[in-house]
Amino acid sequence: xxxQQIIEKVLAAADYEDCIVIVNEDTSxxxxxxxxxxxxxxxxxxxxxxxxxxxxxxxGIASGSITRTDVAESEVAEVAAAAKLxxxxxxxxxxxxxxxxxxxxxxxxxxxxxTGPEVFAKVAPDLGQMFNRASKDGIExxxxxxxxxxxxxxxxxxxxxxxxxQPSGRVEMTGKSHNRTRSTWEGRATRDFSDLxxxxxxxxxxxxxxxxxxxxxxxxxxYDAVLPAGAVGDLxxxxxxxxxxxxxxxxxxxxxxxxxxxxxGEKFSNVNLNLFSDPNYPxxxxxxxxxxxxxSPFVSVFDNGYPVNRFDFMKNGVLTNLIxxxxxxxxxxxxFVPISLSDNIIMSVDGASxxxxxxxxxxxRGLLITCLWYIRMVDPVSLLLTGLTRDGVYLIENGEVVGxxxxxxxxxxxxxxxxxxxxxxxxxxxxxxxxADYIDRTAMPSVLFKDFNMSTxxxxx
Numbered sequence: 351x352x353x354q355q356i357i358e359k360v361l362a363a364a365d366y367e368d369c370i371v372i373v374n375e376d377t378s379x380x381x382x383x384x385x386x387x388x389x390x391x392x393x394x395x396x397x398x399x400x401x402x403x404x405x406x407x408x409x410g411i412a413s414g415s416i417t418r419t420d421v422a423e424s425e426v427a428e429v430a431a432a433a434k435l436x437x438x439x440x441x442x443x444x445x446x447x448x449x450x451x452x453x454x455x456x457x458x459x460x461x462x463x464x465t466g467p468e469v470f471a472k473v474a475p476d477l478g479q480m481f482n483r484a485s486k487d488g489i490e491x492x493x494x495x496x497x498x499x500x501x502x503x504x505x506x507x508x509x510x511x512x513x514x515x516q517p518s519g520r521v522e523m524t525g526k527s528h529n530r531t532r533s534t535w536e537g538r539a540t541r542d543f544s545d546l547x548x549x550x551x552x553x554x555x556x557x558x559x560x561x562x563x564x565x566x567x568x569x570x571x572x573y574d575a576v577l578p579a580g581a582v583g584d585l586x587x588x589x590x591x592x593x594x595x596x597x598x599x600x601x602x603x604x605x606x607x608x609x610x611x612x613x614x615g616e617k618f619s620n621v622n623l624n625l626f627s628d629p630n631y632p633x634x635x636x637x638x639x640x641x642x643x644x645x646s647p648f649v650s651v652f653d654n655g656y657p658v659n660r661f662d663f664m665k666n667g668v669l670t671n672l673i674x675x676x677x678x679x680x681x682x683x684x685x686f687v688p689i690s691l692s693d694n695i696i697m698s699v700d701g702a703s704x705x706x707x708x709x710x711x712x713x714x715r716g717l718l719i720t721c722l723w724y725i726r727m728v729d730p731v732s733l734l735l736t737g738l739t740r741d742g743v744y745l746i747e748n749g750e751v752v753g754x755x756x757x758x759x760x761x762x763x764x765x766x767x768x769x770x771x772x773x774x775x776x777x778x779x780x781x782x783x784x785x786a787d788y789i790d791r792t793a794m795p796s797v798l799f800k801d802f803n804m805s806t807x808x809x810x811x
Contacts, residue, residue, distance in 0.1 A: 356421050357505035363430040368404040368507045370654050376500040377464035385490050386481040400643040402651050403433035410442035445650040445677040453655045456513030462501040469497045476548035493523035510655040512639045517541050518790035525555035534558040535741040537781035564753030574716030575802035576709045579780035579794040581722050585764040587785050594647035595672035599682050604733035604765050619667030619768040622700035628660040633779050634791040636693030650675035661689040694791035699774040706796040711749035718744040725784050733763045758804035770800040
């Protein structure tokens, strides 16, 4: 059955108060390479069907859901009934709220438009040239390019009929040389690969591998540090993912006020910094309506279909909003501002005009940290994170990169780092590394942070 047919038939079979059906279809095309040779390529297609039942009980409205890879016409009654049983088993929902009705958006009737290998028509020849140059220069390239096009349909008994489409793509490439004693990584995000410059990626990899010709041992300590936009994105994304209003209101997060309540209204940054999500941000267009198959402190199944506009997390360095469901916003006596959490995160610094090269030139002695990985929480109350550096840490002296240094384990809170910004570049669309499987669309500045804490030397290479 077509997605629209599945939704209509399941809704008709749902003999309870309300029902939401979400059908997702996506296709992905990929290229993978190792040691300067294309190894695999292909196209994958997936479908998932989630049925969410809303059932009245003596204690309130219960919700429960089931997800299948597909639903045949003969299975419609069964899945509608199974969702009802899941709701009754769950009991009255804490996040219950009246469902949105009669929300219509998108081209409901059209079919999913699959992606395919043709999306790589521009970059594939350039990739082949990169392989040839790398082989001549003694460099080995490893990595992949991927393009995904996702379509979703959200339907309810109450008249929600929302269609959303989302393309996303990325290139991740690791370059190694000198018997693999040198290693560096580059990543780029794109919507359709038409804007990617593979030669620019090639040049960045070659330059960083050259920087690694000189090895320098450094002790642990606090260093002024330049982080490219992707590394900044990995830190900021973790911070946003820790910004549930309910957690803060209950005293369980870095955004909890010690006197009770939250820290909304408090200034966190020493510069005029803006942190937001915007489905209409140029180049990062994303979901315009809430879509979720399960409830969490960040999102509720009862809020499915609500329109999403710009969500300001911080304005001029001041915490403006935390992420709430309608239920948690009501509990906190605050406004409900819808957000599609996984779709895009943007940070900008007012007046920032320096290039990344100029940030480096401004450093008397410090580090260029290209990648952060294995990021984990140490303390939720301060949002202290720990992680490792990877694929290139470089010493800057008198504004010049003079060589590569050993890796470190670092301990930092991104919330505290916002108060130690010495300089930043304009914002650009970037590719995070640590969280690349969870968020496709980020735009960040490169940032010079004061006193970045390298807690111990790492033996990782």
